[in-house]
Amino acid sequence: MKKYNVAVVGVGAVGVEMLRVLHNRKFPCGTLKVMARRPRTIVVDGRSYDVVETTAQAFDGIDIALFAGTEGEKGAAVTFGKEAVSRGAVVIDNGADYRMDPRVPLVIPEVNGDALKNHQGIIANPNCTTAVLLMPLGPLHRAFRVKRVVVSTYQAVSGAGGKAMDDLRSQAASFLKGEKVIDFGSFPDQIAFNVLANNWKIDDQGVSNEELKVVKETHKILGDDRIAVSVTTVRVPTLVGHGESVYIETEKDVTPQAAMEVLRRAPGVCVVEADPQDGIAHCPTPLMSAGKEATFVGRVRADLFSSKALLFWVVGDNLWKGAALNAVQIAEMLIEKDWLKSTK
Ligand SMILES: NC(=O)c1ccc[n+]([C@@H]2O[C@H](COP(=O)([O-])OP(=O)(O)OC[C@H]3O[C@@H](n4cnc5c(N)ncnc54)[C@H](OP(=O)(O)O)[C@@H]3O)[C@@H](O)[C@H]2O)c1
Structure with missing residues (x-):
């Protein structure tokens, strides 16, 4: 099997999970170079990794660079992303810096993997909240044409x-x-022991930057900016796993049964159903989603006032499907489809 030289940039919450996911999924790594601001040795699940300082030259010979550094002007992707591409790497970035660039595909492989085909060297991973939301929303949109989404988040x-x-x-x-x-x-x-609805920077219209990311990224990934997306992002005191309470309005009639049929077939989505024996609505929790590849959907129910609306609860590991796993899945798809070579 062909091997690929991989760089992981950043060894914080996401970078460490990146190393774990690469190992667990037996990614065909040749050289694995781990970079951060500060060189040191780290140990993940008993495996030791030498972390080197990130420099432009360190990307020589790298085929795939998975970026999990901080965002912004002095962040890893802005400082080294284009440099890595010019040295022959395909960059998959977890931050927000390139997500809305029209030349950069913003990809969840199960939802819009085809967008990878014409990448020009840099590929963006969505925000964790968007990724968890779109795992069920993408297939539901395709089946019932979602016109409106109202989502409140419970973010770890x-x-x-x-x-x-x-x-x-x-x-x-x-x-x-x-x-x-x-x-x-x-x-x-x-x-x-608290809940914060003011965790992010709020603009003069009262919208947080996290909420705006979900709106814009949903439009870009689904290729449909007619969808009305209303979001309230909230930080809760859980460590890992974002929960989201979702209400959708659809163009076509939708029932919980029909929606669950679609979601059961959706790759990467796991529908958690009520047990008819005890009548208890078994429900996915952030804790159960931690370290899992699937995105879990539960409490799919009809809107009592409309046959063109639905409510559900979705939970996914923000560090895995919301970041590290999605990035590795992008790399796997590039290899599988033979799309690794940049079309720039
Ligand atoms: N956490 C999530 O759920 C999540 C989900 C989706 C996307 N993201 C995005 O993923 C990225 C990483 O997030 P995180 O939560 O892992 O952050 P984090 O825990 O703060 O870790 C950041 C890592 O990046 C390294 N770094 C920072 N600036 C760098 C630079 N200029 N050059 C090289 N390395 C640099 C740091 O190196 P040192 O250790 O040496 O300081 C650190 O290892 C961010 O862009 C974030 O927005 C995060």
């Missing part, structure tokens, strides 16, 4: 990076000792 702290997970742990420990939490860390308020 790991969505804000590795340090945010430590912040939750230390706030929870202080709170349980009866101490007042004074250091909010990565958050605008106490996150332990």
Whole structure:
């Protein structure tokens, strides 16, 4: 089997999962180069990785570069992404820097994998909230033509990076000792034993940048900007796994049975159903989604007032389907379809 030289840039919350996913899925790695700002050795599941400082030259000979560094001007993808492409690598970036660039495909392989075909060297991974939402929304849109989506999110702290997970742990420990939490860390308020609807930067129209990402990325991935997308993003004190409460309005009539039929056939989606024996609505939780490849859908139900509307609950691992797993799946699809070579 042909092997590919892979670089993982960033060893925070996402980068570490990237290493885990590459190993678990037996990705055909030749050389595996791990980079970050600071060189050191890290150990993941008992395997040790030498981390080298990220430099332009380090991308020489790399076929696939998986970026999980921070975003923005001084972030890894802006500093080194184009340089890596010019040295022959295909870049798959987890950050927001390239997602809305019209030359960059924004891809969830199960939903719009064909968009990879004409990539020009850089490919973007969606925001974790968008990825979890679109795993069921994509197939439902294809089957029933979604006209409107209203979604409220229950986002785990790991969505804000590795340090945010430590912040939750230390706030929870202080709170349980009866101490007042004074250091909010990565958050605008106490996150332990609390829920924050103001976790992201809010614009002058009252919309958070996280909410806007979900709107724009949904339009780009589904190739349909007529869908009305209304989002409220909320940070909750869970470590891993984003939950989303979703209401959709459709052009065609939709029933829970028909929707579940579509979702049962959708790759990567697992429908969790009520047990007819005990009548209890078994329901996916963030905890059960952690470290799982599937995106779980539950509580699919009719809207009591319309035959063209539906409600459901979806949960997915933000670090896996929302980031690392999706990126590795993109790389796998490029190899499988022979689309690795840039068309630039
Ligand atoms: N967390 C999620 O659920 C999630 C989901 C989807 C997308 N994303 C995106 O994925 C990216 C990584 O997120 P994360 O949560 O893993 O962040 P993180 O925990 O803060 O880790 C960031 C990593 O990037 C490295 N880094 C930062 N700037 C760099 C630079 N200029 N050059 C090279 N390496 C650099 C850091 O190196 P050092 O360790 O040496 O400081 C660190 O290892 C972000 O763009 C984020 O928006 C995250």
